[in-house]
Amino acid sequence: MSALEKSMHLGRLPSRPPLPGSGGSQSGAKMRMGPGRKRDFSPVPWSQYFESMEDVEVENETGKDTFRVYKSGSEGPVLLLLHGGGHSALSWAVFTAAIISRVQCRIVALDLRSHGETKVKNPEDLSAETMAKDVGNVVEAMYGDLPPPIMLIGHSMGGAIAVHTASSNLVPSLLGLCMIDVVEGTAMDALNSMQNFLRGRPKTFKSLENAIEWSVKSGQIRNLESARVSMVGQVKQCEGITSPEGSKSIVEGIIEEEEEDEEGSESISKRKKEDDMETKKDHPYTWRIELAKTEKYWDGWFRGLSNLFLSCPIPKLLLLAGVDRLDKDLTIGQMQGKFQMQVLPQCGHAVHEDAPDKVSLVLNDCKKTTVRITLxxxxxxxxxxxxxxxxxxxxxxxxxxxxxxxxxxxxxxxxxxxxxxxxxxxxxxxxxxxxxx
Structure with missing residues (x-):
């Protein structure tokens, strides 16, 4: 694999670093936000895209967990949407509006544990097994013993969890499975560079507008409309930040850094403490989840994913931002016709956010069989x-x-x-x- 191909595969999980030429930068590089055409980076409420919101309570051995879901539509099969790592159900907002306008269906977009507005007793447990059980429990809590026809659609980490859910038969009414831009081979290759990518992100933001601006100009989300609603679910107001390395803010991430003065270790330590005390006031927003601390679960999300996907005895669809992402197992499976595949070029890793209309069209076109029995x-x-x-x-x-x-x-x-x-x-x-x- 060439160096260029490897660079394009960096940051496959949970979100993808900016690609060369996409307006982004490599980890550690600085990017200016100079004057230009004024764009609106103000946040947009979820209610502009979803019809309703619900907190679903799930009983377990440790008590009650509450899962946030956003819903649209009242008839037809359910499209159960699972977001990528670090994102939230709001990443499906613009896609929801697009698919509802084309297909008679019901949308249920779920905030997975430790993400968005979901609250669980054990937020540190992000194993594939636990999150797959969460999906099954939410379906049972919402629909009881007779759930409607359900199709699982997952992006990145959410795609992996969708496959684990399907392979464990945790949704008995499951009719189809769709993974968006997640492949075992490239995901596993990218894990080694993931920590570097996460360290290169800003740790705090001055405002929601700054967070949205960064997500677009760094190439994380290439669709401003989606970023304005999606980033609200990725960041939260600071409760207080302390970091031995100081706080890397939006100013450092997209504006040229000031050079450090030559100071003694004592004065540097004092300055860092002062910076930490001012962080909450000057940069009151930070990430909802510290992805770097979830590293021990990454391997479990993706190892063996291709074979699990191929073994699911239901119709399957794989959406990719580039055909080069296919690994050996999926390449063979695709040649054997074991699943449908669509490539949507000129998209970033967040395919459903960058091109929600195209994704909805693909899903609509793939609806090959509709059986209606009236008795x-x-x-x-x-x-x-x-x-x-x-x-x-x-x-x-x-x-x-x-x-x-x-x-x-x-x-x-x-x-x-x-x-x-x-x-x-x-x-x-x-x-x-x-x-x-």
């Missing part, structure tokens, strides 16, 4: 067909080209449908891979 109501309400059973039948149907056999999935589906008592059973929208899928 007359009868007096016997005791007979029913489980959604999981119907999903498995449809999946078998997708893999079978022949419907003439008396035992074909179509024939089995219709035979079972005769025993279902409902005025309108359901609408299933699912991704269908190629004939070899």
């Amino acid at each position: 007359d109501a009868t007096e016997d309400k005791s007979l029913s067909l489980s959604l999981h059973c119907l999903q498995q039948l449809l999946w078998s149907l997708c893999r079978c080209n022949c419907t003439s056999s008396p035992n074909s999935p179509w024939q089995l589906l219709m035979a079972l449908a005769l025993h279902v008592c409902a005025e309108e059973l359901l609408v299933l929208c699912c991704f269908i891979p190629g004939p070899c899928g």
Whole structure:
């Protein structure tokens, strides 16, 4: 792999460092925000994109955890959206408006543990197993034993958690799986450089406007509209900051640093303490989660991810910002038609934020099969067909080209449908891979 290719793969988790030519800079480099065309970096409320917000309580052995979800839509299958590391459910805001305008569906965007407005008893536990269980628990708390058809869509870390959730069968009504710009090979390669990237970020911001401005001008989010709502979920007001290394603020991150004076160690230490005391007043916003402290979980999120993804017995879609991100296992799987893949060039790592319209179009175009079964109501309400059973039948149907056999999935589906008592059973929208899928 060339040096240029390696540089393009830096910062794959949880968010991607600026790429050369994207208006960003390499770690440690400085970037000026000089005068130019004035842009509006003011924050935008979530209510401009989502219809409602809910705090879902989940019982566990340590007490109650509360998960923040943002929702839109009232009919159709549920698109359960999982954000990347350090981000929040608000990263899906602009995408939500785009997909709702094209597809009849329900949106549930979830703040994962230790992110956004979610509050849990053990915020330090960010293992893939725990977060996957969280997703299943939230679905159960919201919908009980009969959840609607659900498709999991996850970006970066959220994509990995979506795969772990699906492979563990924690969402029984799962109909499809979509990963956005996360591949095991490139993610594992990027872990070595992740700490350097995190150290290169500002630690504090003077205001929400400064945070939004930094995210756009550094290339973290290339879509200003999305940044104005998304960054609100990534930063919080400081409760007090102390750092032995001093606080790296937005001023240091995007404006030329002042050179340090030649001072003795005692005076330098004193100055750093004074700087820390002034940080809260001068730079009252900091990151909601310290990603550097989650390093011990990174390997568990991504190792073995490609094979887990390929082994999930449901229709699958992989969205990438570049075809070079495919690793060996996924390349072979894609050639065998085991999943659909779409590449959206000229996007950063946050594909769904940079190009929400394009992502919504891809999802709409991939809706290959819609099955609608309308039946007359009868007096016997005791007979029913489980959604999981119907999903498995449809999946078998997708893999079978022949419907003439008396035992074909179509024939089995219709035979079972005769025993279902409902005025309108359901609408299933699912991704269908190629004939070899």
